[in-house]
Amino acid sequence: MRTISTRRRIIAVLAGLAAAPLLPFRAARAQADPFAALLKQLTGGATVRHGRVTVDTPRLADNGHSVPLTVSVESPMTAADHVRSITLLSERNPRPIMATYHLGPKAGRAEVTTRVRLNGTQRLLAVAHLSDGSYWSGMAEVEVTESACLDMG
Amino acid sequence: MTLARVQLPASAKRGEVIEVRIAIQHPMETGFRFDISGRAIPKNVINQLVCRYNGVEVFRAEMGSGIAANPYLQFYAVAEASGEMAFEWIDDSGNRGTERAAISVIE
Secondary structure (H helix, E strand, O other): OHHHHHHHHHHHHHHHHHHOOHHHHHHHHHOOOOOHHHHHHHHOOOOEEEOOEEEEOOOEEEEOOOEEEEEEEOOOOOOOOOEEEEEEEEOOOOOOEEEEEEOOHHHOOOEEEEEEOOOOOEEEEEEEEEOOOOEEEEEEEEEEEEOOOOOOO | OOOEEEEOOOEEEOOOEEEEEEEEOOOOEOOOOEOOOOOEOOOEOEEEEEEEEOOEEEEEEEEOOOEOOOOEEEEEEEOOOOEEEEEEEEEOOOOEEEEEEEEEEEO
16 A cells, blocks of 8 residues: 555656646746837737738748748738738848838739748747738747757857 | 859740749858957858849848858749849848849740
């Protein structure tokens, strides 16, 4: 009997340890959105709706120095309805605005692929400014094993 | 000297959406690194790149230190007429680069 109760106690402690780190992580995420101030600066306070923008990156990047990224926006890309610009924002880079791409109806397709530098595991937000003046956004999460910016690389 | 490579389909039908790719050899210095004697290496990135198709701007990129070294870009353009795509870029130190590629549009 004694052995079982000890084992149960160990299991309970281990389960507690496993669950513990999740709690502050969730709480931190529920707090202020790190993108809020940036978005305000970018859009001048206009509403940014979620959707229509897709950010495609590998879920796990071994090396933060060069992470392939494709951003695409659902848009017919006609003279009347097209994407004016797409801005890529990083949650943890020292300079959060990574790039802005200006497109137009002559692009035919609202999609840009590049390679970005990432200072650690983070979320990336792409904001599209459409010809009707509205803003749309899409997000991706990348886990970075070896961060850029920390070493001499 | 800056080296760059542009890839375009050699020919396309009028109105077809074509894929345009460009890779430029450039260190894209972030300004956060130090040289061997401990001095900060100044930031030097290609901050602007413009693509013109027969003289008309079809794509423009403003880039920062968040773009990887040897920047690569892939985007799209509608093939309208035979001619050329001309790329022009400038970095923080004022160095300019250009590259061009021909495209023929068939009816």
